[in-house]
Amino acid sequence: MELKPRQLEILEAAGAILNEEGIGGLTTKNLAKRVGFTESALYRHYASKEEILAALLQYLHASMVERLPPIAAMTEVAPDERLRRLFGSQLEYLAEHPHFLVAIFSDGLLKYSPAIKAGMLQIMSLMRDAVLRIILDGQKNSVFVDHIAAEELTHILMGSFRLLMLQRRMEDFALNVRVVENQHIENLISLISKR
Numbered sequence: 001m002e003l004k005p006r007q008l009e010i011l012e013a014a015g016a017i018l019n020e021e022g023i024g025g026l027t028t029k030n031l032a033k034r035v036g037f038t039e040s041a042l043y044r045h046y047a048s049k050e051e052i053l054a055a056l057l058q059y060l061h062a063s064m065v066e067r068l069p070p071i072a073a074m075t076e077v078a079p080d081e082r083l084r085r086l087f088g089s090q091l092e093y094l095a096e097h098p099h100f101l102v103a104i105f106s107d108g109l110l111k112y113s114p115a116i117k118a119g120m121l122q123i124m125s126l127m128r129d130a131v132l133r134i135i136l137d138g139q140k141n142s143v144f145v146d147h148i149a150a151e152e153l154t155h156i157l158m159g160s161f162r163l164l165m166l167q168r169r170m171e172d173f174a175l176n177v178r179v180v181e182n183q184h185i186e187n188l189i190s191l192i193s194k195r
Contacts, residue, residue: 003055003059004045006045007045007046007055009035010031010035010042010045010046010052011052011055011056011059013031013034013035014026014031014052014053014056014099015056015097015099015100016034016099017030017031017034018056018099018102018103019098019099019102022102023102023103026049026052026053027049028042028043028048028049031052050113050115050116051115053103053113053116053119054113054115054116054119056099056100056103057103057116057119057120057122057123058119060097060100060123061119061122061123061126063093064090064093064123064126064127065126067089067090067093068086068089068090068126068127068130069126069129069130071085071086071089071130072086072129072130072131072133072134073133075137078143079134079135079137079138079141079143079144080138080143080144080189080193082134082137083131083134083138083157083185083188083189084185084186084189086130086131086134087161087185087188088185090127090161094165094168101165101168104120104123104165124158127158128154128158131154131157131158132150132151132154135150135153135154135157135192136150138192142194143193143194143195144192144193144194145192145193145194148192153192156191156192157188157192160184160188161188164184
């Protein structure tokens with residue numbers, strides 16, 4: 001995703017506001033003040049709050065495209081290790097950019113606009129495809145159980161990961177990501193492993 005420096009500055013400021021004040025605090029007035037623009041100058045870069053939120057989701061998606069499919073494609077690495085790396089990469093990224101959790105878990109955001117809904121679906125689809133690829137490979141190589149369909153295992157893993165992220169958001173990011181990352185991911189892998 002190609003962004004101009006000012007657009008990136010606006011998205012970073014929007015992220016900071018989301019972190020500090022939640023979705024309700026993200027107004028064009030607050031955002032313009034944060035970046036030192038007038039509201040009219042802000043509108044030269046983004047037409048609305050909706051467009052800013054959609055751009056934030058596109059930014060997250062672009063990061064995920066760079067990180068997750070390459071991990072899923074590492075066939076020289078064992079499937080269980082690829083899952084560790086995949087979820088670890090996402091946990092680390094979200095720890096460094098917690099505003100994405102605020103955006104994803106904000107009440108009613110999905111109903112906010114078709115563009116935002118499409119952005120969230122795009123993110124979910126990318127994650128699902130990466131996890132599914134690893135699960136299928138793990139089942140093929142007798143690493144993961146195969147009495148449960150790969151699609152179902154993918155839903156279980158993603159649902160558990162989403163709950164972990166929601167907990168982190170609800171606890172205002174107080175959760176120790178490193179400890180949770182290791183334990184939670186290991187437990188998930190243990191649940192689906194044949195060993």
